[in-house]
Amino acid sequence: MPFEEDFTNRIICGDCIEVMRKIPNCTVDLIVTSPPYNLKNSTGNGMKNGSGGKWSNAALMKGYKGHSDCMPHADYVKWQKNCLTEMLRILKEDGAIFYREL
Numbered sequence: 316m317p318f319e320e321d322f323t324n325r326i327i328c329g330d331c332i333e334v335m336r337k338i339p340n341c342t343v344d345l346i347v348t349s350p351p352y353n354l355k356n357s358t359g360n361g362m363k364n365g366s367g368g369k370w371s372n373a374a375l376m377k378g379y380k381g382h383s384d385c386m387p388h389a390d391y392v393k394w395q396k397n398c399l400t401e402m403l404r405i406l407k408e409d410g411a412i413f414y415r416e417l
């Protein structure tokens with residue numbers, strides 16, 4: 316299946332780096348991402364497990380059940396750099412990235 320049929324107007328669930336590696340260079344107009352915040356490894360906000368507050372029962376939390384959100388800081392930074400490297404590779408020259416991170 317050609318790239319356009321595989322990826323156009325679709326929400327794709329999967330490991331972001333693995334999925335992006337299948338996307339040709341300079342073909343994406345917009346990337347919107349809100350990566351895990353690694354909150355269990357933070358000391359600032361009291362949401363050590365990332366599930367506190369008014370959203371603790373939200374459906375979106377089901378997707379985080381298998382994610383510990385507690386990577387060593389150096390590993391987290393390396394992972395995010397790898398993600399951004401792939402994003403920049405697939406992004407068109409006039410494209411945009413909306414990256415929401417704490």
